[in-house]
Amino acid sequence: MSTGPVEWAEAALPAMLDDIERLVRCESPSADLDAVARSAEVVALIGAKRLGTLPERVEVDGCTHLRWRLGSLDAGAPRVLVLAHHDTVWPVGSLATHPFSVQDGILRGPGCFDMLTGLVMAVHALSALGLRPDGQGSVTLLVTGDEEMGSPSSRLLIEEEARGCRAALVLEASGDGGALKVGRKGVSLYRVQIDGRAAHAGLEPEKGINATVELAHQVLAVAGLGDEAMRSTVTPTVASSGSTTNTVAAHAEFSVDARAFSLVEQERVDRAIRGLTSETGALITVHGGINRPPLDPSAAEPLLTRAQAIAARHGLPQPVGIVVGGASDGNFTAGMGVPTLDGLGAVGGGAHADHEHVIVGEIPPRTALLAELIRDLIAQERDAT
Structure with a gap:
């Protein structure tokens, strides 16, 4: 049988x-x-x-x-x-x-x-x-x-x-x-790199461009890119900045996980992230992009x-x-x-x-x-x- x-x-x-x-x-x-x-x-x-x-x-x-x-x-x-x-x-x-x-x-x-x-x-x-x-x-x-x-x-x-x-x-x-x-x-993955300028945090901080401060601006900007009505999410995840406690941070970066149910929405978020502008004069470079449709x-x-x-x-x-x-x-x-x-x-x-x-x-x-x-x-x- x-x-x-x-x-x-x-x-x-x-x-x-x-x-x-x-x-x-x-x-x-x-x-x-x-x-x-x-x-x-x-x-x-x-x-x-x-x-x-x-x-x-x-x-x-x-x-x-x-x-x-x-x-x-x-x-x-x-x-x-x-x-x-x-x-x-x-x-x-x-x-x-x-x-x-x-x-x-x-x-x-x-x-x-x-x-x-x-x-x-x-x-x-x-x-x-x-x-x-x-x-x-x-x-x-x-x-x-x-x-x-x-x-x-x-x-x-x-x-x-x-x-x-x-x-x-x-x-x-x-x-x-x-x-x-x-x-x-669909999933998009990004790494946002921020390049500022180092300076002594106590002697002449005004001569630096603080990548940590820029990071704070950009994290908030990115976190606001999601659309609840479209059920899309844009989430800053891992972040790092600075080198020593008495140095204006010259470098910072953070990762972003973005998810959407349509390719149109993925592309909207992609354009927005690539269009980030500096608030402090730091250089912003965006790596990554749309990973999965x-x-x-x-x-x-x-x-x-x-x-x-x-x-x-x-x-x-x-x-x-x-x-x-x-x-x-x-x-x-x-x-x-x-x-x-x-x-x-x-x-x-x-x-x-x-x-x-x-x-x-x-x-x-x-x-x-x-x-x-x-x-x-x-x-x-x-x-x-």
Whole structure:
């Protein structure tokens, strides 16, 4: 008797928990390229065991990404892109204060929710599909190593792999209650550099141009650029200035995180930040710009409808769609016009926070839904050709 998707996913849960533990215990903060390389090695070994083949390692600017191309070797075969990342925001040593654990149905550990559990789910879902070179469709699993930094080295890789795909499925963690993410804000990232002139703070401060004072003016100006009616936010974040306590600050800088639901709004904010003018005579230089375009719900809703139908067919929890302020690599694929469904990963909460956790009982049904969605997409495209 054949095994249904829920049954095989339940049977695979112990192996999935083992794989999640291995990844959580191999800490992988994005900015630590050696740690990311070590994590990539663990991901490669897990994937090789489950998928039967090693990935292609792609190193860009010292950051290690992994790519599996599975299924048909026919260049014209329908393709689905599955996106995941193995970097986290947690610094090496976080396991000492946030150890891996599974207790009372709750899994904890640095990066477990965002998004190591989703990565493991993707590997096991693809393993269950048993894609063959002589099959009718193909799937690329792309696992990047710098998503938490805005994907500076992997964006071109993602866009290259997405080109020509009929769907992109993103294994970021779910929204509250397991909701799938059908819309995301676009993200712009800036560093505002301020160059003044040093002088002795006690003897002749009037001969300086105080970069700290200029920073205060510019932080307030930038903080006022958001638009509540448009639900756009412009947030000054990290700031630094000065060199010694008795010197007029010659240099200062601060970072800005700007988010908007439309490209028009992103461009308005971009023009405003690039148009900042000095209040003290300091030189202002703006670095950065628009990082990710918005993920418009129109790119996701057909896939959400398909996922809901699959869930109903197999007795799985019925997913709903939500729009969120956070961004992901799905913004890139949606921006290319590729149908994109996000938030297919773990159910839990506390991304980037002390209470980060995953609900263990939700892992099997979510993995089953992912596998059946991929199967359905390939079958659809095969039938259409």
